Amino acid sequence: MSTTTQASVTLIDGKACAERVLAEVAESVKHLAAEGTIPGLAVVLIGEDPASHVYVRNKIRKAEAVGIHSFEHRFDTTLSQAELLSLIDTLNKDPEVNGILVQLPLPDTIDEEAVIQAIDPLKDVDGFHHANVGGLVQGRDVLTPCTPSGCLRLLQETCGDLTGKHAVIVGRSNIVGKPMASLLLHAHCSVTLLHSRSVNPKAIARQADIVVAAVGRPKMIDASWLKPGAVVIDVGINRVEQAVDGENKGERKTRLVGDVDFASASQVAKAITPVPGGVGPMTIAYLMQNTVAATKRQHRQAGQPALT
Ligand SMILES: NC(=O)C1=CN([C@@H]2O[C@H](COP(=O)(O)OP(=O)(O)OC[C@H]3O[C@@H](n4cnc5c(N)ncnc54)[C@H](OP(=O)(O)O)[C@@H]3O)[C@@H](O)[C@H]2O)C=CC1
Numbered sequence: 594m595s596t597t598t599q600a601s602v603t604l605i606d607g608k609a610c611a612e613r614v615l616a617e618v619a620e621s622v623k624h625l626a627a628e629g630t631i632p633g634l635a636v637v638l639i640g641e642d643p644a645s646h647v648y649v650r651n652k653i654r655k656a657e658a659v660g661i662h663s664f665e666h667r668f669d670t671t672l673s674q675a676e677l678l679s680l681i682d683t684l685n686k687d688p689e690v691n692g693i694l695v696q697l698p699l700p701d702t703i704d705e706e707a708v709i710q711a712i713d714p715l716k717d718v719d720g721f722h723h724a725n726v727g728g729l730v731q732g733r734d735v736l737t738p739c740t741p742s743g744c745l746r747l748l749q750e751t752c753g754d755l756t757g758k759h760a761v762i763v764g765r766s767n768i769v770g771k772p773m774a775s776l777l778l779h780a781h782c783s784v785t786l787l788h789s790r791s792v793n794p795k796a797i798a799r800q801a802d803i804v805v806a807a808v809g810r811p812k813m814i815d816a817s818w819l820k821p822g823a824v825v826i827d828v829g830i831n832r833v834e835q836a837v838d839g840e841n842k843g844e845r846k847t848r849l850v851g852d853v854d855f856a857s858a859s860q861v862a863k864a865i866t867p868v869p870g871g872v873g874p875m876t877i878a879y880l881m882q883n884t885v886a887a888t889k890r891q892h893r894q895a896g897q898p899a900l901t
């Protein structure tokens with residue numbers, strides 16, 4: 594007789610963890626407010642992409658919930674690069690704005706790199722400016738990209754000390770894969786990055802204690818990529834068409850899926866993040882955290898007394 598025992602997998606609750614981070618942020622904002630400073634976050638959104646509008650709305654809602662002032666700047670795709678650069682210059686100089694986020698991707702008419710580098714590195718709450726990227730690689734205390742910061746927090750809460758663990762990151766983008774590698778290296782992991790040119794990526798991933806999936810391909814990572822007992826962080830946010838049955842048959846509906854095949858991976862993983870409710874809420878929580886960190890740093894640089 595054979596019994597199939599399904600290993601019990603731990604669900605890593607990103608929503609709950611994000612609420613804990615936001616509670617810490619709200620506490621810091623309270624201290625700042627008591628000293629007469631309200632942190633301010635400017636969010637710039639260009640174009641009509643519905644998903645971007647949802648994210649920006651969520652960011653503004655969370656900012657307000659923790660007591661951060663938000664300034665929203667929306668434009669249609671006729672906005673020129675010169676106009677955008679001029680807005681950034683104004684925001685750089687505005688003392689009420691401590692953080693600037695320009696929602697990506699930008700329309701093809703605008704040079705993304707030029708825009709990111711125009712943001713004052715002290716206000717670069719995405720952590721995409723060269724000064725912050727370089728600082729992160731060197732292990733300096735700089736503004737760090739929100740999504741990898743959120744992933745690190747989830748891993749630390751799930752695994753405790755990460756020293757000596759082999760972490761495999763699937764994807765090498767500037768936004769997720771590369772900064773994730775730096776953070777895990779500083780946490781004393783052995784780090785491997787996989788990408789579209791990797792040879793036999795599955796065999797490499799199967800050696801990992803930790804797998805971070807940031808590929809942008811729905812359900813690409815299944816159980817065959819994982820060592821039993823691996824901890825899996827799914828960064829992917831993919832909107833896929835969902836079949837509609839019954840009364841509304843034929844209607845077009847979409848749902849979110851990750852880069853990990855959750856049902857399959859859950860059979861072998863020790864712990865795994867869901868999509869939605871995993872990394873997404875952590876990204877937003879760390880945007881708020883970065884806004885507070887930026888506010889404190891700007892006060893230090895201005896030679897004002899340190900804020901707590
Ligand atoms: N939850 C959140 O808050 C966020 C989620 N995301 C999501 O994360 C995912 C990744 O985003 P992002 O990093 O911006 O994506 P990019 O498209 O910039 O990068 C994808 C990476 O995956 C690699 N890749 C593609 N195909 C394969 C393959 N078959 N095998 C191995 N590697 C492959 C690419 O390799 P190569 O470099 O060789 O082309 C590239 O490095 C997306 O689903 C995105 O929506 C992104 C940001 C925030």
Ligand SMILES: Nc1nc(=O)c2c([nH]1)NC[C@@H]1CN(c3ccc(C(=O)N[C@@H](CCC(=O)O)C(=O)O)cc3)C=[N+]21
Nearest residue numbers: 647648695696697698719830869870871873874876877
């Ligand atoms: N300058 C810039 N910085 C970014 O950080 C940035 C960006 N541009 N462009 C787009 C990507 C994507 N991103 C997400 C943030 C939150 C969720 C999120 O909250 N997701 C929810 C679900 C939301 C939904 O239902 O659509 C969840 O996973 O539970 C997802 C994705 C930030 N990005």
